[in-house]
Amino acid sequence: MGKIVFDTASTLNGFLADDQHSLSWLFAVAGGTEPDPTLLPQAATILVEGAHTYEWMLREWQGADAQQWQEFAGARPIFVFTSRELPVPEGADVRFLRGDVAAALPTLREAAGEGDIWLIGGGDLVGQFFDAGALDEIAVTVAPVTLPSGAPLLPRRIESDRLTLVEARQVGQFARLAYRVG
Template identity: 30%
Template sequence: MDRKNVLYIAVSLDGMIAREDGSVDWLDEFEGEGDNGYSEFYQTVDTVILGRSTYEHIKILTPVFPYQDKTCYVFTETPDSYHDKHVTFIDEDIKAFTGRLKQQKGLNIWIAGGAELVNTFMKEDAIDEYIITVIPVVLGSGIPLFHEQNTETKLRLTDMKRFGQAAQLHYKRA
């Protein structure tokens, strides 16, 4: 199996991944189904890539780092200022770094967020698949998943799943 860089993320109906303050409390308030496909997806990856802000937010939200059973990388401009036995902090070219990862044997690579990291990956044309779960809430403002400066990216819908009131859309680059 060829490894792929997969964006797996939830968004509000108006395209936000978090409130202005980074809060994702709205994710807990909708009528989903089970874990909304998370466990199934999680088994398809062995590597997790996070941006620094998302990593810091996770550390605040959870007492135990949630991806201890995966190889985890955090992109940051100051990798030497962080220490976590479960994470490797890096400041490298995304395309070159993930190109090396994809040459290694293993499962898929999860681009877990946040928005800055996703948009950097998009600029480098380094996302192979997009699995986006749309949550039925309009936040009105917040942190958008996609920036206005992104280049046009054509995708092909390969699957759709319903989890209660959420719709999960699975796209591959066209």
Template identity: 45%
Template structure:
């Protein structure tokens, strides 16, 4: 059975994006020293899951309409499931599956696509929360950046306390601090 891993970056005050869904706060932080750790994480991923706001940001930021190869550069041949109540923009040559409804109604398809590897919940926080709600969020990996926004899109808008979360690892990478937590149902 696939593990569901929410891996994301956050500000110190727990926001993924600002009120305008921008990640400029993150893009202004100097790069991490060791990109190999993320590469090792990505090697274990068989499928991606994201909400439409996250997908739309990636589409705009990477200019995927004109440069669809950038999707492959970032996510390779992994199938991506985009949860949205509306149609999402296509990306030439990418295996992007637009899905509607609850996460539980798509688990079998997602797990089949992952082929025994992890499912990366790319974002957003509410989508990760939906996996937590049904007991299918197994791990959270948060890379904290030295930034504070005061408001924006929350990291994970759910109440999960220490009875469900256990810190497995904490590490520094350049200006970032990364915390890995296991999540019990």
């Protein structure tokens, strides 16, 4: 069984997205549109995100063909937690989940097989994985940007006795931090 990893980019002051759920701030940073491949979870076999992240992708890639989704996810399915009906772009392997994260864990682990589960966002969804005792690692690539407000990185209190630093490095204009959750 693989790990459940929250791997994301954040502003310096801890926001995943701005008030409109946009990541335009990230793409304005040199290297933001094409991240260093070592920053992406190589062992992830499925991707998991919340509805806001998925809706942003739908808006950003509006009219995109299956190739755009394939370039992003590869052969990995994308699982979206939502309580609403949302469209699925042609050729994209998107699967919807409703309800409690803990109840969905068997489905996610079965789909992931021996691979890792990559939690893309949002922060509250990741917090639900933490609350369920199912978050193994938090990796944040910090961008040299601040926002006055937006979607917080992880709206939960997690004390230092639960986090062990396993990586800290510079990648271009970004700072990479990774913690094991215990």
